[in-house]
Amino acid sequence: MSFHPKMAYDATFHRSARKLEDEGPPFVYSPENRARFDLIITRYPPEQRRSAVLPALYLAQHQQGYITANAIRHVADLLGITRADVEDVVSYYTMFYTRPVGKFVINVCRTLSCALNGAERVTEALREKLEIAPGQTDASGTFTLVEVECLGACDRAPAVMVNDAWHECLKPEDVPKLVDDLRARGEAALSGCHHVVERER
Amino acid sequence: MFSWPRIVDVDPVLTKHVREPNSFTLDFYLRHGGYEPLKTALGKKPEEIIELVKASGLRGRGGAGFPTGMKWQFVDKKTEPRYIVCNADESEPGTFKDHLLMERNPHLLIEGCAIGCYAIGAKVAYIYIRGEFFHLQANLERAIEDAYAKGILGRNIFGSGFDCDVYVHRGAGAYEAGEETALLESLEGKRAQPRNKPPFPAVAGLYGKPSAVNNVETLCNVPLIVSRGAEWYASLGPEKNGGPKLYCVSGHVNKPGVFEASMNVTLRELIEGYAGGVRTGRTLKAVIPGGSSVPILMPDQLDIPASFDAIQKAGSLLGSAAIVVLDDTTCMVWLAENLLHFYRHESCGKCTPCREGTDWLYKILQRIERGEGELRDLDLLSSISGNVAGKTLCAFGDAAVTPVLTTLKHFRHEYEAHIREGRCTLPADWRARQPVGAH
Numbered sequence: 222m223s224f225h226p227k228m229a230y231d232a233t234f235h236r237s238a239r240k241l242e243d244e245g246p247p248f249v250y251s252p253e254n255r256a257r258f259d260l261i262i263t264r265y266p267p268e269q270r271r272s273a274v275l276p277a278l279y280l281a282q283h284q285q286g287y288i289t290a291n292a293i294r295h296v297a298d299l300l301g302i303t304r305a306d307v308e309d310v311v312s313y314y315t316m317f318y319t320r321p322v323g324k325f326v327i328n329v330c331r332t333l334s335c336a337l338n339g340a341e342r343v344t345e346a347l348r349e350k351l352e353i354a355p356g357q358t359d360a361s362g363t364f365t366l367v368e369v370e371c372l373g374a375c376d377r378a379p380a381v382m383v384n385d386a387w388h389e390c391l392k393p394e395d396v397p398k399l400v401d402d403l404r405a406r407g408e409a410a411l412s413g414c415h416h417v418v419e420r421e422r
Numbered sequence: 423m424f425s426w427p428r429i430v431d432v433d434p435v436l437t438k439h440v441r442e443p444n445s446f447t448l449d450f451y452l453r454h455g456g457y458e459p460l461k462t463a464l465g466k467k468p469e470e471i472i473e474l475v476k477a478s479g480l481r482g483r484g485g486a487g488f489p490t491g492m493k494w495q496f497v498d499k500k501t502e503p504r505y506i507v508c509n510a511d512e513s514e515p516g517t518f519k520d521h522l523l524m525e526r527n528p529h530l531l532i533e534g535c536a537i538g539c540y541a542i543g544a545k546v547a548y549i550y551i552r553g554e555f556f557h558l559q560a561n562l563e564r565a566i567e568d569a570y571a572k573g574i575l576g577r578n579i580f581g582s583g584f585d586c587d588v589y590v591h592r593g594a595g596a597y598e599a600g601e602e603t604a605l606l607e608s609l610e611g612k613r614a615q616p617r618n619k620p621p622f623p624a625v626a627g628l629y630g631k632p633s634a635v636n637n638v639e640t641l642c643n644v645p646l647i648v649s650r651g652a653e654w655y656a657s658l659g660p661e662k663n664g665g666p667k668l669y670c671v672s673g674h675v676n677k678p679g680v681f682e683a684s685m686n687v688t689l690r691e692l693i694e695g696y697a698g699g700v701r702t703g704r705t706l707k708a709v710i711p712g713g714s715s716v717p718i719l720m721p722d723q724l725d726i727p728a729s730f731d732a733i734q735k736a737g738s739l740l741g742s743a744a745i746v747v748l749d750d751t752t753c754m755v756w757l758a759e760n761l762l763h764f765y766r767h768e769s770c771g772k773c774t775p776c777r778e779g780t781d782w783l784y785k786i787l788q789r790i791e792r793g794e795g796e797l798r799d800l801d802l803l804s805s806i807s808g809n810v811a812g813k814t815l816c817a818f819g820d821a822a823v824t825p826v827l828t829t830l831k832h833f834r835h836e837y838e839a840h841i842r843e844g845r846c847t848l849p850a851d852w853r854a855r856q857p858v859g860a861h
Contacts, residue, residue: 264589271611313613314594316553334672341854371515375672385556416525
């Protein structure tokens with residue numbers, strides 16, 4: 222609570238929307254992910270298994286699409302730390318989802334260099350095309366729209382990240398086509414990173 | 423075909439081959455003399471390497487410009503194990519230089535990590551890469567795998583008896599992880615929140631052990647110093663600002679990108695020469711010379727070398743050399759609001775002045791930008807800023823209030839116009855039609 226009449230903390234201030242509620246189905250790593258986990262854990266000193274919490278959570282999210290309470294239990298047990306320790310990390314970092322997201326998570330960079338080049342208009346065009354607001358997933362579960370802070374691709378602004386892949390120099394007028402292409406061709410529709418000169422685009 | 427603008431007569435060394443096909447492969451790197459510096463380094467004593475880096479005057483490229491040789495010398499050599507941690511959490515708005523190096527020249531970074539490990543007596547280097555650089559993680563891991571296969575990493579490198587492992591650790595979306603102690607916390611599997619200093623990482627860093635945290639570009643400079651010598655390195659650029667430097671120019675310019683130059687290059691040459699000038703038909707309004715956390719410079723302040731010392735003398739900072747160019751369509755209240763949205767979102771929440779202050783600042787700026795501000799809000803902005811800066815564990819607090827203070831200083835009349843007219847006086851066609859809400 223704020224004691225300043227003009228500065229009442231509104232519902233947007235607290236990030237309580239990230240509260241974990243979803244127990245989810247029972248969770249254990251698939252054999253492939255377990256093998257990956259066993260390899261990753263060797264990169265850290267044996268008494269520092271906790272260091273692997275981020276890669277371990279990425280594996281869980283990759284396997285299940287989002288992080289559930291059961292996934293947190295599994296990761297905590299494997300690392301020998303408490304569930305609270307893992308939940309603490311999940312709730313802090315923005316790249317972990319605690320509820321189901323669409324097949325394509327469209328992250329629009331909204332920070333300065335992208336905004337100077339029209340990122341706000343890109344978000345508007347996406348809202349219009351997908352008929353959802355940032356933070357929402359469309360009814361078919363195909364697209365989730367997120368506004369994110371600087372992606373580090375300021376020279377190819379406005380930049381968007383779809384799942385883990387980049388799309389550069391997205392103009393607002395090209396948004397409808399990109400959305401349709403994503404539906405039809407998946408991540409192949411994305412430009413990728415312009416530094417990769419080996420792949421002619 | 424891409425060609426480097428010939429403005430300053432310094433050949434690019436860090437990025438010389440980046441536009442060539444397959445420049446990221448081990449074969450390519452070896453063909454161009456790669457890993458020879460590591461061999462040379464392993465033939466010397468670790469102290470000699472530190473002395474060499476000190477003599478070169480290499481200053482950290484992450485933002486603070488602290489001499490790297492000193493940093494390595496401070497690492498407590500009596501405690502084992504020790505660690506090199508490479509800060510590849512490139513997230514300062516406007517910065518994208520390390521991305522280029524890791525994408526196109528990953529072996530240079532790996533070699534820098536290995537030489538760094540040898541110099542401070544570490545056996546393990548962790549490269550902490552930001553979560554959004556997923557494709558770079560794969561690229562780096564492939565490069566590391568290739569290096570192991572050739573015996574360049576692992577046990578008994580080049581028969582010298584030196585062991586070195588390099589691992590990539592991917593973050594998960596936190597600007598604060600770029601602060602060195604917060605990065606160490608994150609690497610230890612916790613929230614990326616800064617630690618109280620001292621003790622500094624050189625004494626108690628990763629897992630409480632002596633560590634050196636270095637930026638990607640910094641480590642990439644080390645093999646060059648070993649192969650070409652400290653004198654060559656120091657002779658590029660002004661005194662105490664030696665070596666090649668990568669500049670990131672973005673915003674309202676015709677050709678944004680990463681440009682390599684010595685620190686003799688002026689800000690005006692970078693903007694008007696390398697980056698092709700301000701967007702056609704527009705005029706320059708202001709420049710942020712070193713990432714969103716530094717004070718802005720005005721168009722008449724650009725004829726200075728883009729070096730750590732010269733920019734500091736002009737009242738700003740070189741920071742991460744992220745030059746954001748603003749043309750005359752930019753509303754400076756909007757700019758402060760945009761950046762405070764960033765800082766409010768990225769504040770780690772550990773220190774109260776920063777966590778609360780950034781939220782207050784953002785809300786007041788939003789109010790003014792929407793035309794609902796009052797004149798006394800301007801004093802409130804200054805007062806809140808004064809209560810955040812210098813009152814937090816890390817430099818985030820100071821960084822977060824800078825956009826507010828610097829725009830108030832140079833463009834107070836724009837704030838006053840917003841308040842007087844009850845609307846944004848400079849709406850641009852690249853901005854949202856509807857005001858952007860808080861979320």
